[in-house]
Structures are given as structure tokens and as C-alpha cells.
Amino acid sequence: MSPRGRLLLFLPSAAALLFLLIDGLHQLPGFGHYPGPYGYVLNGVGVSQRHATNLVTAVNFDYRAFDTLGEEFILFTATTAVVLILRHMRGEREQPGAADTRRENASEALRGLALAFVAALIVLGGYVVVHGALTPGGGFQGGVVLAAGAFVVFLAGEVVAMKRVAPEKLLELGDAAGAAGFVLIGIGGLIFADVFLQNFLDLGKPGSLNSGGTIVLVSIAIGIEVAGAFLLVWTEFLDQAVLVRSGGDEGE
């Protein structure tokens, strides 16, 4: 179909879809008039039941932990798929010295600034991960900040150094260990409280770092997995940039 024909088909159907969407959304309670009850119930009992002050994290890592387990494996599977799709094809090899040319392109100022960020980002990422049950944050957000901590090494133009800070073997290990850690915590619930993913640890005092029982452990497991998974995906994309194809051979 020509681009013009496609657009002619799309415009009337988009108008109809927009009409249906607006009509359907009109039936929802107005903005700010939340009908409940789940949010109100959780806000009422969340802190006293789980001793976690950040109820979003409590929902993700405790009340709806089973759903988050599925979400975590979506991330795990997708990372595996990216690694699989971007594997070296036949006829591809790494361009000799490609990593070194990038190193020369970065200015000294950029390199200094980026390297100054590394430690700060890793500390911030760790902070966000372990305080997930208390203040805004948690394993997913902190994991991405942790991954960014290693990624600025690349922004500084040091591809080789990034591989040394975050070698692929370590990233794969982190990705897998984080995913397995979450499952093991769930099995811990099965053993000590008879229910999979049940919060079986001492809940501690609300507002202190060790409050929330298993929530903080799940947060750390997910933080490790997310950091590993994101860095693994980024490393795979970076590897593509230094690949060259020898002519003729078309892969499979």
C-alpha cells in the first residue's frame, strides 16, 4: 500500500477511534473523584500491616509481589532475547582498534566530568535501592541509576574501561542472580510462612532502614537484576557499533 493510501485509510479510522476513546473515557469517574476502594483500604492499613512507608513499593514487592515476579521475568526474557538477536552473525568481526578510536574522540573535560559522576551515581543508586520501602524509589528505579553509573564510563569515551568495570560475565551473573533471588525469597515465604512470597521476616520499626521485612530484600534482588539487565542490553548495542561485516557472506 502506498504511504498516501495508508494515510487515507488511517485518518477516518483514527477519528472514529478517538471518538470511541473519548466516549468511553467519559464514563469514568471524573479526574480527582477516585471511587476506591482498594487505594483507600491500602492507604489505611498499609503502614500498620507492612511497616513500609512507601506504599507503592509495598504494593509492588509485597501485596502484588507475584505480579512483579512475572514483570521481572519479562525483563529477564527480553534481555535474553536482545542478547540472542544481537549475537555475532557469521561474517562479522570486531573492527580492530575501534574501541581505541572512540577513546581519542572524547575531550578531557567530558572525561573528567563523567568519571566524577561514576561514584556519585553508584552511591545514589544503592541508596535508592535500599530505601525503596521508605521513600520514593525501589529496585527498578535504583537499578537503572546503578546501571547509569557504569554507563557514564562509556560516555567518557572509555569503552575498554567500561568493559573492565562491568564485564559481560558479571552482568549476566547479576541479571540471573537477581531474578533467582526474588524466587528464592518467595520460596522462603513458602517454607517459613506456608505461602509463596509471604512476608516472613521481622517487620521492624516503620521508618527505619530494616523495616518492611522481605520488601527490602526483594528490592535489592531486583536492583541487581535491573542493573545487570540494562547494562547487558547497552553493552550489546555498543558491541554492534564496533562490528564490521566482511563482504559477501550474508549471515545465515
Added chain:
Amino acid sequence: MSFLPYAVAAWLFVVGLYGIVTSRHLVHLAVCLTVVQSSTYLILLSTGYVRHGSAPIYADIPPVSTAVDPVVQALTLTDIVVESTITALLLALAVQAMKRFGSVDPSFLRQLRG
């Protein structure tokens, strides 16, 4: 005014679809899909909003204060994670399409072969 957030969500959805339909570049297409998905964040967060409610984080507010629904916020987090994985997968496929066809224009994908 109480309908405005929903209207913006519906608009984002359709505008993202327009971008996907008219896209001439696979990376652009992946970005348009994120626009479509961002409409779902807006719908989720809008349905859970309570007028004058604060964030559902009781670290420094009284335990009895009104707060917005934490369930939809947790769902939005799930949504964001899924979106980032889908974007990564689509970009990886775009890299492979470039290698295979020498083009990132989606209309070249009709030459797709096994």
C-alpha cells in the same frame, strides 16, 4: 476540566498511532510506540488521583492524610518496565533489519524472507 487528563491520554494514543502509520524509520517507529504507551500511564494515574491527595508515601505525612491510590502507581511502574524492555527489543530488531536489508525504512520490510 475534570475530563482533560483523559482527553490528553486519548490524544496521545491516536497521535502515537499516526506516527507509527506514517513512520519512515524503524527507530522513529519505536519512539512512536512509547508515545502510545505513555497514554496508558496517564490513564492509570488519572483514575487513581484523589483531589488534594498527597503521594502514598507516609514517611513525612500524618498516617491519616488522604493520599492517591498506590495500586495504579505500582501498575504504572510495571508498565514503564515493560515499555523499556519492548523498546530494547524493537531497537535490536531494527539493528538486525538494517544489517539484513540495508535500510531502516519499514516499507522495505515487505521483502521479509525466512
